[in-house]
Structures are given as C-alpha cells and as structure tokens.
Amino acid sequence: MTTKQKVLQLLKQTETVLSGEKLAQQLEVSRTAVWKAIRELEKEGYRFEHAASGYRYLPSDILDPLEIKGGTLSFLEVEILENSQSTMQDAKAAAAQGKTAPLLIVADAQSGAHGRFGRPFFAPKGGGIYMSLLLQPNQSFAELPQYTLLAAVAVSQAIDALSGKTSTIKWVNDIYLDGKKVCGILSEATSDFESGTISQVIIGMGINFSIPDADFPLELQEKAGSIFPASAPxxxxxxxxxxxxxxxxxxxxxxxxxLSTYREKSFVLGKTVHFTQQGKTYSGRASAITDRGELVVETAEKTFTLSSGEISLQAIE
Incomplete structure (x- = not known):
C-alpha cells in the first residue's frame, strides 16, 4: 500500500481532524510526504477539510469498495475500474478466472455500454453508474428468482429513498423518473449442461446518476434523464x-x-401497448405480469403472453 493509500485509509477511519504530524508518525513518513499525498488525492477528486490543526476526510464522489460495502454487504467482493468496455464482459472474464461470487464490478466510465437487443447506452465518465454483479446460484432454471424484475425493484426503491421522488418501471428492465429513462438493466445466465443447473448469472446496470439534461445527445434528450440532473445531494x-x-x-x-412491488410500480399495466411479432404489429391492453416476468397483452385477435427476450414494446399509450 502506498503512502497516499495509507493516508486516505487513516483519514477515512476517523471523523476528527488528524494533524499532519500525527499522520506522519503513524505512517513513519515525513510531514512533506503526507502533504504531497493529500495533494495527489485531491487531484483525483477526494475532498478534505484543511483545518489549522490538520486534515479531515469529507465525503467524496469517488467510487470506493469500502463505502459501497458499508456495514451490511461485507460478503460482497467489489472491484472498481476507471474505464471499461463492458462490465458485463468484465464479469464474464472474472467468472472464467474463477473469482469468488458474489462479485460486483463498477466502472467510472463505460465505452461499449449496451442494453437489450444491443441498443447503445449513453455512459459518460463520472456522471453515471455502470456495474455488473456476478452470481453463482447453481440452481435449476425453474428454481431461479426473476433476477431482472428483482433488480428493477431494488433500483427503483433505492432511487425513491434517496431522491424523495417516485420512480416507475417499464416492462421489463427500464427505470423511469419524471417521465424519462434513468436506468437500464440486463441479465444473462450461463448453464452447466452436465449438471443441468444455471452456473452463473450476471446482472448489469447502467444508471444516469447526475448528468445535466443538456449533456445528453440531442436524440436522447426527450427520452433520457438522470436521477439528479442538477447537483446530487x-x-x-x-x-x-x-x-x-x-x-x-x-x-x-x-x-x-x-413481484407485488414490481407490478405496483409498472406504468405499463392497464395501458395500450404496441409490439411486433413474426413481422406483424399488434395493439392491445397490457393486463398482467406473470410470475415468470412475462407480459400478458389482450388484443382483438387473441391474448398474448410476451417474453422479454423476444419482444420489445414499441409504444405505450
């Protein structure tokens, strides 16, 4: 561990001001080395109170494994990346390397972000959250929970708790706030043919955390938004x-x-939806979401039970 990392660790561990002299003594380095470490950390985005008697750590918007784990997620392994092509691919690579699950990979920026059907996802550095969770359930497909629905509820509830607003869910994997998409979720599973079980599940998320509306590409400004478009509290x-x-x-x-919460937060149920199946476009009323996460749509022709992996809703009225 470098001097810079040791200084950061010590300051995070105490809520009071620590003098440069005390830091130097504990780390067995010079006060100049401590001062240089503070300067380097501040260049990286960390914040400190500079008091007459020393330094105190201030909450900083730097992705940090210890702060992510907090006191309740100690079992979760967390890796932070400055840049990633795709955290989903990073999680797959981690599984191939035999890394322990559950493992959460979080990137400060993502250059190849995509959602269902390969759609691109706007992922600027520092303004969003780009992460994938690796799980190794080793269960049969029938035994698995509906991870996408469960994750959507977890995200929606977190946004509500921290923003004071009420988010909604578009079937099956998008979170909306103030009428705009702020999060997309993607789940992938890998099966073990010998045992007949699902050996790994990866849940990926792209969240627009704090991005000014004007920073979105013009073609996305009407559809996409962020949880905190101004300053984030x-x-x-x-x-x-x-x-x-x-x-x-x-x-x-x-x-x-x-499942109950997912249905309550759905803004699709009860609405008229349009979708295409086998080259034909249908319109009908979304009447239910099954326990397997399928959308039941009643049309003039018949009642459809739509799978999220096959169908994308084209419009909701």
Whole structure:
C-alpha cells in the first residue's frame, strides 16, 4: 500500500481532524510526504477539510469498495475500474478466472455500454453508474428468482429513498423518473449442461446518476434523464450500496414480495401497448405480469403472453 493509500485509509477511519504530524508518525513518513499525498488525492477528486490543526476526510464522489460495502454487504467482493468496455464482459472474464461470487464490478466510465437487443447506452465518465454483479446460484432454471424484475425493484426503491421522488418501471428492465429513462438493466445466465443447473448469472446496470439534461445527445434528450440532473445531494457510493442492500434483502424474501412491488410500480399495466411479432404489429391492453416476468397483452385477435427476450414494446399509450 502506498503512502497516499495509507493516508486516505487513516483519514477515512476517523471523523476528527488528524494533524499532519500525527499522520506522519503513524505512517513513519515525513510531514512533506503526507502533504504531497493529500495533494495527489485531491487531484483525483477526494475532498478534505484543511483545518489549522490538520486534515479531515469529507465525503467524496469517488467510487470506493469500502463505502459501497458499508456495514451490511461485507460478503460482497467489489472491484472498481476507471474505464471499461463492458462490465458485463468484465464479469464474464472474472467468472472464467474463477473469482469468488458474489462479485460486483463498477466502472467510472463505460465505452461499449449496451442494453437489450444491443441498443447503445449513453455512459459518460463520472456522471453515471455502470456495474455488473456476478452470481453463482447453481440452481435449476425453474428454481431461479426473476433476477431482472428483482433488480428493477431494488433500483427503483433505492432511487425513491434517496431522491424523495417516485420512480416507475417499464416492462421489463427500464427505470423511469419524471417521465424519462434513468436506468437500464440486463441479465444473462450461463448453464452447466452436465449438471443441468444455471452456473452463473450476471446482472448489469447502467444508471444516469447526475448528468445535466443538456449533456445528453440531442436524440436522447426527450427520452433520457438522470436521477439528479442538477447537483446530487448523495454520492454514487450511497446509491450503489442501497441498491445491492435492497437486492440481497429481496433475494432472501418470498418472490411474491418483489413481484407485488414490481407490478405496483409498472406504468405499463392497464395501458395500450404496441409490439411486433413474426413481422406483424399488434395493439392491445397490457393486463398482467406473470410470475415468470412475462407480459400478458389482450388484443382483438387473441391474448398474448410476451417474453422479454423476444419482444420489445414499441409504444405505450
């Protein structure tokens, strides 16, 4: 561990001001080395109070494994990346390397972000949260929870708790706030043919945390927004922690709990939706969401049960 990392660790561990002399003594370095470490940390985005008697750590919007884990997610391994092509791919690579799950990979920026059907996702550095969770359930497909629905509820509840607003869910994997999409979720599973079980599940998320409306590409400004388009009253670490705290709490509860909340937060149910199947476009009323996460749509021709992996809603009225 470098002097810079040691200084940061010590200051994070105490709520009081620590003098440069005390830091130097504890680390067995010079006061000049401490001063240089503080300067380097501030260049990276960390914030400190400079008092006459020393330094005090201030909450900083720097992705941090310890702050993400907090006191309730100690079992979760967390890796932070400055840049990633895709945290989903990073999680797949981690699984291939035999890394322990549950493992959360979080990137400060993501250059190849995408959602369902390969759609691109706007992912600027520092303004969003780009992360993937690796799980190794080793269960049959029938035994698995509906991870996408569960994750959507966990995100929506976290946004509500920290923003004071009420978010909604568009079937099956998008979170909306103030009428605009602020989060997309993608889940992928890998099966073990020999055992007949799902060996790994990866849940990826792209969240627009604090991005000014004007920073979105013109073609997205009417559709996409962020949780805090102006200044954020909370840090990304807090939101990430709350999301996964919710996720693992919901995971330990009966599926009926998160399914009930998912349905309550859906802004699709009861609406007229348009979709295309086998080259034909249909319109009908979205009447239910099954326990498997399928959308039931009643049309003039017949009642459809739509799978999220096959159908994308084209319009909702």
């Amino acid at each position: 909370v840090l990304r670490n807090q939101l990430i922690h709350t999301i996964w705290e919710n996720f693992f709490r919901l995971l330990s509860q009966p599926a009926s709990d998160y």
